[in-house]
Amino acid sequence: MKAIYTAIEDRKIGIFESPTGTGKSLSIICSAIKWLKDHRNRAELGTQQPKVDKEEDGELDWLEIEKVKKFRKKRKRDDTDDVNAEIRKLMKLSQNPESKENEAEAEFLLADLDSDYDDDDGEGQEFVEKIFYASRTHSQLSQFVKEIRKSPFKDSVTVAPIASRATLCVNPKVKKLSTVSQMNESCKQLNKNQGCEFKTKKGLSLLSHRMNNTLMDIEDTVKFGNENKCCPFYGAREALPTVDVCVLPYNLLVVPSARESCGINLKNSVVIIDEAHNLAGAIESCYSVGVTLNALTEAYKQLNAYKAKFSARLNPENLMFVKQLLAVLIGLGKDLKRVNNSEQKIVTVREILNDAKLDNINLFELLKYMTKSLIAHKVKGFADKVANTPKVIVKPKENALKEMLTKNGKKKNYKIEAEPEPEIDAKKKIPNFQLGALVQVEIFLAVLITPGADLRIIKNANDGKAQMKVFLLNPASIFAEISKDARSVLLAGGTMKPYQTLKDQLFAEVSSEKLSWFNCEHVISDSQMNALVLQRGPTNERFIFNHSNKDNFAMKQDLGRALVDIVQTVPSGVVVFFASYKQETMFYEMFKKSGFLQQIENVKTLFREPKETAGVAPLLEKYEMSVRVRGAILFAVVGGKVSEGINFSDGLCRAVIMIGVPYPDIKSAEIKLRMDTLNSKRPGGGQMLYTGLCMRAVNQCVGRAIRHRDDSSLILFCDVRYSEPRVRDHLPDWIKTRLTSYDNFDTAKKHMIDFCKKNNY
Incomplete structure (x- = not known):
């Protein structure tokens, strides 16, 4: 707790590793809130004046002041x-x-630019310094608020939960929609047109007042919204400037446009990121988006048909942006058509703009127009209506000039040429773009022109399907913006290793003096956890599950024998992690043919992790029931649905087993480019990243066991490489210090039996 308080006070970036069950959440809460209250008290007493950024000549930094003014926008239009x-x-x-x-x-129809699209730069509420707490899931955010209720500050702290419409919306008409994108579109349309009955000044003020006086989590906020017919989504944003703590998911923190949309100002505040081993991956996923040639083609057809239908009713500004957008679609489409089948190219943003001949179009202004006008959603609505009509031929309208010339039937001898209009035939099969083709393009453009992001674009054509995908080469460029604005950033997690990989991915632009590292030992005793490397199986086959051994049938068979012995030795629940869904399927089918599957199921009920998220909760419920009845074994996947955030405490996991070392695909263009980039900065940096990405995933998997101070479990690594220093050194200290490598399976089995007896299984 002292280390957290000091890191905030000294304006540092703190990295805190604290295994599950060590009181991490409560320590973070108490330390951060205590600092916030002390800081405010000092400011009120005059012992610490709020800092004001100044230029070298001592004058106020007018640019910063102007940025803050521009940031404080009214959320409701006049x-x-x-x-x-x-x-x-x-x-x-x-x-x-x-x-x-x-x-x-x-x-x-698109509204006139001079009314609906003007920015309102009016002053909003004063934004007080606060604590921003970000985590991966909404359940983790709600759990954090529950931890605040256990703290000494439960009666003196206010919280605003910022989340998606899928989580906070209480309008039944919007809530019933199946996807988040549809909810967003419906909500925006409601507010643009007649307005949402739940979004009223009185309702937002009521909820904001409640949040500033009562500790509320996401569930409390939604309940209050339902009971009082007020919008939690906008109400939380209304309360945000004056509350003490804001809880929010990763994506709303790491994307600048999302922060601005939510009214989030990190200036001089404390940012806490829990489960921070996910942070680099979360940042990368937020900036990873692609668009296909099919989507560009469909977007062009729809927008061109829209322009043909409504051009006479659009004002010049709208028409100008529509034509620019058509030019963008043509440019990107032509560029993709030049990509040969099986070819793959990696280019910079500048290169793709040159290749597509778009460097003369201001994409920032175009994207701003698309966002405010909702043109992508309007075009989708128009296209859906046309597609649902039996057969529609969109014909050119007589323009105003032609009407004037032919008035009273007196046609002048003027030649009026109309642009040829596309025929839209409902019988023609149109690709299914659930989001809308133009919406996909808008998302792609928004990421493509992200200021300050170190982006690359992969262009490829596989099986005749051309596409381009944006990916973030360097997450540190995005994290630097957060750390620059905030007073202090704290990263916390149960397993933060490998540290060097974390530093390379997030802190490449941060000086070492600003970093503070802290590691907390686990609270369990040595008798509660044993980690074993199983180098060989029962018939002495050496375990090396790499590409070279993918056809080693004898080794795979010996793994089956080992699993049979383990489930006969270890009671209750056993969780087995395979490197991929493909590997899990391969072993499952092989075990089934070889009879090992039947031997396993004679002892425990076998479950397999589903690929669909919806199937996880029912599976875990059945797994837990089976553990209590006759024992169970779960085949899971590294990086899958149960490898993070799932609590396999006590009997649910008396042994967690890692099959092989799950290195990422070395052939991946993204991985290769990231490795090459790091190698150019530091010899061996690329290999360090490659190993680090792998071991970060391993550490998350094995962290599913040992969930509290009285818990106990075996951790079994089935691959000889875990005994090598280059792999072993990336394990958390509380595992590495208890790790024993066995070259003989029978000796390892005796060790497992002794462990189970000592823990009274």
Whole structure:
């Protein structure tokens, strides 16, 4: 606790490794909140004046002040502007002779730029310094708030939970939609049109007041929203500037546009990131998005048809942006068409903009327009309506000039040329883009032009399907923005090793003096956990589950014999982690043919991890029941659904078994480029990253066991490489110090039997 307090006080980045069951959450809460209260008390007493950034000549940093002003935007647009926009739409409809048809299509029209799209730079509430707590799942965020309720600060701390609409929305019409993207689209459309009945000034004020006076988690917020008919999604954002603690998922913290959208200001606040071993991967996944040639083609067809239908009713500014967007789709599409089958190219953002001839288009302004106008969603709605019509031919409208020239039947001898319009035939099979093809393009562009991000684009064409994918080469470039704004950033987790990999991925741009490392020993005794490396199986086959041995049938058979012996020795639950779903399937089928599967099932009920998230909860429930009845064994996958965040305490896991060393695919273009980049900065840095990514996944898997101070379990590594220093040294200290390597299976089995007896299994 003292180390956490000191790290915050000294404005450092703290890395804290504390195994599960050591009181990590409560230590973080008490230390951080104590510092926040002390800091505010000192400021009030005048012993510590708030810092003001200054330039070298002593003048106020006007750029920072302007940035803060721009950041504090009102979240609700002026009602008068909305009314005026609606009046203009109605006037356009009334002037058009086909008003009935147009009235039905009004929802697809783009509003005028001078009304709905103007930014409101008005001052918002003063944003007080606070604690931002981020974790991977909403359940972990709710658990953190429950821990605050156990602390001495339970009656003096306020919390705002920031989350997605899928978690916080209480509008039944929006909530019933199947995907988050559909919920987002529906909510935005509601607020653009007639408004959501749950988003009222009175309701938001009521919920904001409650949050600033009562400790609330996500469940409390949703319950209050349902009971009082107010919106938790916007209500939490209303309360955010003045609460003490904000809890939020990773993605809302690490993406600058998401922070701005939520009204998050990290300036001089404390950022705590729990389960931080996930952080680099979470940042990378937020900036990993692709778009296919099919999606670009479909987006172009839909937008071109939309333009043909509505061009006469769009003002010049809207029409200009629509034409720019069409040019972007054409440019990216042509660039992808040039990629040969089986070819793969990696380029920079600048190179792809040059290749697609887009360097003369301001993509920042275009994306801003797309976001505010909702054009991608309007085009999708229009395309869906056309697709559901038996057969629709979109014909060119007579423009205003032509109507004037032909008025009263007196046609002048002027040549009026119309752009040829595409025919949209419902019988023609259209690819299924659930998000909408143009929405996919918008997401791709948003990531592509992220300021300050070290991005690369992979272009390839496999089986004739051309695509380009953006990926983040260096997560440190994104993390640097967070650490620059915040007073202090604390990264906490049960297993933070390998440290060098973490430093390379996140702290490459941070000086060593600003980093503070702290490791907490596990609270269990040596008798409660034993870690064994099984170098050989019962018939003395050497275990090396690498690519060279993929066809070694004798070794695989010996693994089957070893698993049979282990389930006969270890009672209750056993969890086995394979390197991939492919490997798990291969071993399952082989065990089934060889009879080992039947021998295992004679002792324990066997379960297999599903690929679908929806199947995990029912599986774990059945697994727990079987453990209590006759014992169970679970075949799981490294990096799968149960390798993180699942609590296999006590009898649910008396042994966790790792099959092989799950190195990432060395042929991956992303992995190779990251390794080459690190090797250019430091000899051996690439190999360190390669091993580190692997061992980080291993540490998460074995961390499913030993969940509290009275828990006990065996950890078994089935591969000789775990006895090698280059692998072993990346294990957490509390495992490494208890690790014994066995070259004889029978000796290892006797050790397992003794361990079970000592722990009264």
